[in-house]
Amino acid sequence: MKLLSLGAAALSMLCLVVAQDGTGSIPTTTTASSYSCDPTTCKLPTCLCASQSPPNGLAAKDVPQFVTITFDDSVQPSLLATANQLLDVKNPNGCGAKGSWYVSMEYTDFSLVQQWYANGNEVADHTFSHVGSPSSQEIAAAKAMLHEYAGIPQGKIKGFRAPFLNYTAGTLSEISQQGFQYDSSATAVVDDCYWPYTLDNGMANDCWTGICDGAVKLPGIWEIPMYAVNDNASVPQLMDNYLAGSVSDVTEWSNTNFDRHYNGNRQPFGIYVHPTHLTNYPGLPDPSSLRQGVISFIQSLAGKPDVWFVSNDQLLQWMQNPVPASELANQSYMKCELPNTGKEICNGLEKIAISDVGLVSSSLLNTCNFNVASWGTCFNCPSVAPTLATPLPPLSVQSTDPSYRHPVPDNCDSIWWDPVAGQCLCTTASCAYKDVSVTVNTTTAGTTNSSKTATSSGAAQSAATTHENAGAVLLPTLSIGAALMAGAAAVLM
Numbered sequence: 095m096k097l098l099s100l101g102a103a104a105l106s107m108l109c110l111v112v113a114q115d116g117t118g119s120i121p122t123t124t125t126a127s128s129y130s131c132d133p134t135t136c137k138l139p140t141c142l143c144a145s146q147s148p149p150n151g152l153a154a155k156d157v158p159q160f161v162t163i164t165f166d167d168s169v170q171p172s173l174l175a176t177a178n179q180l181l182d183v184k185n186p187n188g189c190g191a192k193g194s195w196y197v198s199m200e201y202t203d204f205s206l207v208q209q210w211y212a213n214g215n216e217v218a219d220h221t222f223s224h225v226g227s228p229s230s231q232e233i234a235a236a237k238a239m240l241h242e243y244a245g246i247p248q249g250k251i252k253g254f255r256a257p258f259l260n261y262t263a264g265t266l267s268e269i270s271q272q273g274f275q276y277d278s279s280a281t282a283v284v285d286d287c288y289w290p291y292t293l294d295n296g297m298a299n300d301c302w303t304g305i306c307d308g309a310v311k312l313p314g315i316w317e318i319p320m321y322a323v324n325d326n327a328s329v330p331q332l333m334d335n336y337l338a339g340s341v342s343d344v345t346e347w348s349n350t351n352f353d354r355h356y357n358g359n360r361q362p363f364g365i366y367v368h369p370t371h372l373t374n375y376p377g378l379p380d381p382s383s384l385r386q387g388v389i390s391f392i393q394s395l396a397g398k399p400d401v402w403f404v405s406n407d408q409l410l411q412w413m414q415n416p417v418p419a420s421e422l423a424n425q426s427y428m429k430c431e432l433p434n435t436g437k438e439i440c441n442g443l444e445k446i447a448i449s450d451v452g453l454v455s456s457s458l459l460n461t462c463n464f465n466v467a468s469w470g471t472c473f474n475c476p477s478v479a480p481t482l483a484t485p486l487p488p489l490s491v492q493s494t495d496p497s498y499r500h501p502v503p504d505n506c507d508s509i510w511w512d513p514v515a516g517q518c519l520c521t522t523a524s525c526a527y528k529d530v531s532v533t534v535n536t537t538t539a540g541t542t543n544s545s546k547t548a549t550s551s552g553a554a555q556s557a558a559t560t561h562e563n564a565g566a567v568l569l570p571t572l573s574i575g576a577a578l579m580a581g582a583a584a585v586l587m
Contacts (some may be wrong), residue, residue, distance in 0.1 A: 194278075263309050440514070
């Protein structure tokens with residue numbers, strides 16, 4: 095298991111709030127490894143050696159200082175609100191910051207996932223039930239559900255993060271087979287603080303785990319390391335470092351480590367969040383000071399020259415074709431124009447209202463209610479609650495029913511897709527999209543090379559799952575406090 099430092103503050107809260115992916119501490123140095131990469135043969139855009147220097151020979155002073163803010167686990171109204179607060183800063187081109195959300199399926203509201211995506215953020219795979227050492231079905235089921243119920247084109251689900259950051263050689267091989275572009279589970283400390291790189295020549299981070307023995311060589315698959323923050327005792331803190339000390343201490347550590355990147359080789363700087371910790375819940379300690387500390391730190395970075403807040407997807411697009419900071423604003427992936435569809439099409443751009451009771455309300459939304467769980471979708475509800483064994487059950491309506499919602503096809507992005515009319519509102523080459531991703535067969539969790547997206551066949555899978563939902567809250571049959579206590583017990587077992 096990947097080991098992270100909780101810190102005294104986190105340990106004191108563990109009985110109440112658990113969403114960190116592990117416990118313990120990260121080794122501060124890596125061991126010698128067999129990693130070897132020849133930059134004369136490993137070249138962009140498809141291959142890049144691990145290096146602490148900027149890609150393509152760019153001088154550090156000329157490259158953007160990227161800051162990635164990522165979120166893990168389920169997407170719920172209050173958690174989405176917290177994430178949006180953290181991203182409330184502007185880039186040098188006037189566009190808002192974008193983030194990446196590694197989504198686990200249980201307790202997720204899929205209409206909010208679509209809203210997050212439609213507003214230019216990234217949606218990535220964090221498995222179905224947030225279980226350690228995930229099976230191929232755990233990965234495939236999540237990707238299929240994100241497409242089916244949130245309308246995310248499969249080709250846009252590019253990234254993966256392992257639950258508890260407990261990735262293995264087998265996990266990395268599986269995401270390669272399932273058509274993902276990158277993993278972001280490995281830790282980068284001072285000694286292995288590499289820019290993102292491809293796994294053509296193996297893993298260069300976390301060599302202390304034995305992963306750098308050459309067993310993992312996956313051409314074209316990127317690793318986006320998670321960049322640790324060293325505290326005042328030189329102990330690396332990774333996810334949720336705002337729990338590792340007082341607000342002032344964590345701010346000081348974060349500034350010191352950011353300056354090391356910014357005034358050095360400008361490797362990306364990461365802020366890794368489980369929104370659960372920073373969200374107010376009745377009966378639990380008020381996290382407002384923690385949340386405001388993170389927000390204030392992020393706002394302080396926004397005032398520095400050449401600092402850009404990007405999703406991991408945007409970061410990789412830059413990595414494949416690096417340009418100086420002076421040219422970044424002109425890159426298509428950094429633009430912020432939202433589509434003008436001329437009508438509401440239930441993709442979140444119409445500013446879906448969130449009521450006081452935490453439910454999404456929109457006349458275009460379907461509410462899928464299964465007694466123990468409910469969530470919204472712009473698409474069709476399944477007839478029964480999805481499970482790991484059956485992530486896409488038969489639909490609750492037939493295609494001939496007037497209320498039937500048309501799934502996103504492989505030739506239209508969901509930001510332009512009207513599921514009610516079954517019509518793509520993109521009419522020009524500038525917004526055209528063709529999904530040529532690898533299709534995951536949820537019957538066997540294998541893959542095919544078809545460009546067609548998965549359908550709602552509801553084919554059964556056979557697998558057992560251990561529910562270890564460390565980050566999700568709002569279990570429907572439990573109070574908030576009881577749910578979090580259950581999560582704590584699961585992690586400590």
